[in-house]
Amino acid sequence: MQQAIDALVDWATEWQLSISVNKCCVLNVGRINHDTCLYINGNALPVVETTRDFGIIVSCDLSPSLHVSDIVAKAHKRAAAIHRTFVSRNIHLLVRAFTVYVRPLLEHDSVIWCPFTVHDIEAVESVQRRFTKRLPGLNGLSYQERLKHVNLDSLELRRLYTDLYSTIVIECCLG
Secondary structure, eight states: HHHHHHHOOOOHTTOOOOOGGOOOEEEEOOSSSOOOOEEEEEEEEEEEEEEETTTTTEEEOSSSHHHHHHHHHHHHHHHHHHHOOOOOOOOOHHHHHHHTTTHHHHHHHHHOOOOOSSHHHHHHHHHHHHHHHHSSTTTSHHHHHHHHHHHHOOHHHHHHHHHHHHHHHHHHHHO
16 A cells, blocks of 8 residues: 555656645545554554545445534534525525525535435435425425425435436446
């Protein structure tokens, strides 16, 4: 592994590309922790339990739960901000704001971190569930009725569509 890192550093130096050592770390995936020390330019890389890679929190057990908790907390805050800051109580305007400002947080790269436990699935869905419940005149309806009324799909169904679409694209590319 150290030889591969050294080769990468040599290549980056040759092409005048800098490596940000303070953003590098070692993440052991699986139950066995390897106690090898790895270095970049003489700097030891820290061994971590979790790291953020391309905006997704990756843990040593590859569970999406930490990432789900993180994005759900951010999404709840944004959804609450929409209800708090929009003067208009127009349902369609509020739903549009939700789809523009909140839903992308909950769907970004979902093919990679797609939740598979009931707890994580419900946590993600709770954002849209709570948002639609706070819409004027809809709090007495069931979640499915609220979704029909505002013409939205559940987030779980949207992830399923995304997964199917991604599978089709991959199969088409591979021939």
